[in-house]
Amino acid sequence: MCGIYGYIGSKSAHEVITDGLKRLDYRGYDSWGVAVMNEKDIEVTKDVGLVKSIEETAAKHSHIGIGHTRWATHGAVTVLNAHPHLSTDKTFTLAQNGIVENFKELKDDLVKKGYKFESQTDTEVIVRLIEEEMKTLPNIHDAIIKTFRKLTGRNTIIVLTHKGEIIAARNGSPLVIGQNSKTSEMYVSSDTLSFAPYVDEILVMENMQIVYLTENKIKAHDMAKGTDFDPQFEKLDVKNSIVDKAGYEHYMLKEIHETPESISAILHSNTEKYLSLAGLLKTSRTVYTMGSGSAGVAAAQIAFYLRQNSKLNAISLIGAEAQEYFPLFTKDDVIIVPSQSGETADVLEVLEVIKKKGTHIVSYVNMPGSMITRMSEIGFLAEAGPEVCVMSTKVFTSQIAWGYYVSKYIMGNKDLGEKELITLTKTMKGYLEDKKNHDALIELAKMLKEKHDIFLLGKYQNFAVMHEGMIKLIEGTYKHAHALPAGDLKHYAITLIEQGVPVIAVYGDDIANSDIENSISQVKARGATVIGVGPIRHGNLDHFLRIPNTGETQAIMNIIPLQLLAYYLAKELGNSIDKPRNIAKSVTVK
Numbered sequence: 372m373c374g375i376y377g378y379i380g381s382k383s384a385h386e387v388i389t390d391g392l393k394r395l396d397y398r399g400y401d402s403w404g405v406a407v408m409n410e411k412d413i414e415v416t417k418d419v420g421l422v423k424s425i426e427e428t429a430a431k432h433s434h435i436g437i438g439h440t441r442w443a444t445h446g447a448v449t450v451l452n453a454h455p456h457l458s459t460d461k462t463f464t465l466a467q468n469g470i471v472e473n474f475k476e477l478k479d480d481l482v483k484k485g486y487k488f489e490s491q492t493d494t495e496v497i498v499r500l501i502e503e504e505m506k507t508l509p510n511i512h513d514a515i516i517k518t519f520r521k522l523t524g525r526n527t528i529i530v531l532t533h534k535g536e537i538i539a540a541r542n543g544s545p546l547v548i549g550q551n552s553k554t555s556e557m558y559v560s561s562d563t564l565s566f567a568p569y570v571d572e573i574l575v576m577e578n579m580q581i582v583y584l585t586e587n588k589i590k591a592h593d594m595a596k597g598t599d600f601d602p603q604f605e606k607l608d609v610k611n612s613i614v615d616k617a618g619y620e621h622y623m624l625k626e627i628h629e630t631p632e633s634i635s636a637i638l639h640s641n642t643e644k645y646l647s648l649a650g651l652l653k654t655s656r657t658v659y660t661m662g663s664g665s666a667g668v669a670a671a672q673i674a675f676y677l678r679q680n681s682k683l684n685a686i687s688l689i690g691a692e693a694q695e696y697f698p699l700f701t702k703d704d705v706i707i708v709p710s711q712s713g714e715t716a717d718v719l720e721v722l723e724v725i726k727k728k729g730t731h732i733v734s735y736v737n738m739p740g741s742m743i744t745r746m747s748e749i750g751f752l753a754e755a756g757p758e759v760c761v762m763s764t765k766v767f768t769s770q771i772a773w774g775y776y777v778s779k780y781i782m783g784n785k786d787l788g789e790k791e792l793i794t795l796t797k798t799m800k801g802y803l804e805d806k807k808n809h810d811a812l813i814e815l816a817k818m819l820k821e822k823h824d825i826f827l828l829g830k831y832q833n834f835a836v837m838h839e840g841m842i843k844l845i846e847g848t849y850k851h852a853h854a855l856p857a858g859d860l861k862h863y864a865i866t867l868i869e870q871g872v873p874v875i876a877v878y879g880d881d882i883a884n885s886d887i888e889n890s891i892s893q894v895k896a897r898g899a900t901v902i903g904v905g906p907i908r909h910g911n912l913d914h915f916l917r918i919p920n921t922g923e924t925q926a927i928m929n930i931i932p933l934q935l936l937a938y939y940l941a942k943e944l945g946n947s948i949d950k951p952r953n954i955a956k957s958v959t960v961k
């Protein structure tokens with residue numbers, strides 16, 4: 372994961388970069404570091420934890436620098452392991468987003484040659500390798516290219532040299548250059564939104580491209596072709612790029628409240644794209660859906676809608692487990708990929724393989740200019756607005772609502788789909804604005820706070836969504852939560868049910884009713900405390916959260932109380948809500 376940032380301009384580089392890193396820290400917040408070019412040398416400031424601004428030092432007056440916010444993959448969370456890493460002679464410093472998969476053999480070789488390592492990161496290997504190459508090559512550009520070619524894995528690097536040059540190269544992990552055509556300021560980052568307010572043009576880097584930035588100058592080289600190229604910047608058009616909590620205590624709560632607008636945005640998108648998608652899906656052999664984490668659950672729910680409403684042969688996959696399907700993908704298949712960042716490494720790896728087989732790629736991504744969108748034949752922009760909380764809420768809900776809409780659209784039921792979603796957003800808004808609903812959830816959170824394990828039951832349209840409820844509880848509360856297929860419970864997990872164990876049943880008023888009723892009775896008979904989340908009151912419930920009945924969009928409605936429950940429980944527990952421990956939002960490593 373990790374975020375990288377760079378700046379050349381007239382402002383204090385340190386201030387610009389720390390500000391940028393704060394916008395990027397959803398990508399990892401184990402440690403951070405900033406390196407700036409002082410009059411004679413490079414000054415590096417690093418620390419563990421969240422990005423902090425520095426006191427008044429010389430570093431504040433520099434106009435050129437790079438920064439990094441880390442999600443540790445190799446080496447503990449320590450100041451020494453924080454990036455950027457300085458070269459032995461202090462003439463350059465480097466940060467990486469990614470993993471050098473062959474770092475061990477490269478390191479062993481360098482150690483034999485007498486190199487000493489200060490940190491345990493795979494990234495320091497890149498620094499020492501550049502030093503080694505510089506012994507025989509005329510300049511650092513050539514040394515970086517030669518080194519870069521020796522790395523395996525997905526790595527994107529940013530380098531600051533003592534001559535005031537920023538060099539950035541991409542392979543796998545994202546890299547975007549931003550330019551302000553009026554002030555000539557230049558920015559380098561892992562995403563566009565982190566510098567969007569300050570630039571009007573962007574250059575989205577492709578794999579194996581490298582740029583060299585000096586004041587007012589940019590040079591670009593394609594390492595795969597071995598040729599220079601003229602970088603073609605595109606105009607940036609990003610709405611809502613500046614975000615704040617708008618009076619809410621946490622981004623999570625604000626973003627859950629923004630869900631109705633995120634769903635409404637679906638109805639304003641480009642008709643042409645939906646028509647092409649309808650054509651593609653109708654002639655496809657198999658429709659795969661795929662995502663990772665919450666997007667993996669969204670993929671499952673989208674597949675459910677495509678089977679249920681469109682009678683398509685839809686199969687959902689999670690990115691990290693799609694390999695076994697490689698031999699099955701053909702040019703007659705379509706894969707639909709929901710993603711927040713559009714940069715998920717597990718997903719990109721699969722897409723790279725199946726694109727070669729001619730499988731049609733369709734995506735629904737929230738972050739503009741992402742790699743997944745660029746790889747797609749039809750790329751929908753979610754327009755759910757920036758999601759800052761690391762736990763996905765409104766973007767997840769927008770993904771499944773989009774899946775529902777698509778499933779209706781392609782069957783010629785566009786108007787019906789729209790009508791259902793408009794009713795849903797109104798109902799959802801009403802639910803979110805009613806204080807009584809929040810009070811009931813807070814009361815429930817106070818009870819659950821004392822429990823070690825939380826079970827969830829779901830079926831049919833609420834099967835995937837109940838899993839998302841589990842993910843939210845795990846992410847936010849660090850408690851053990853367990854999602855169970857309501858009907859399968861009796862085959863194994865019933866052994867875990869004993870007096871006082873909380874079980875949350877998530878349901879609609881639909882064909883799963885009697886099975887849900889049975890499962891509730893079965894756990895109740897073994898002493899469970901049962902909480903019903905749905906539109907009807909089943910018998911045997913200890914607590915009942917009445918959710919408005921939205922019929923076939925019930926799952927999209929039901930995720931709201933589950934997300935809110937995770938929020939209030941995390942708050943009761945005093946956890947870091949917007950940045951839960953150990954996770955990050957954009958998972959660009961495998």
Ligand code: GLU
Pocket residue numbers: 372373399441442443444445446452467468469470471492493494960
């Ligand atoms: N592998 C690097 C480290 O552990 C960077 C990790 C990342 O990009 O998430 O420091």
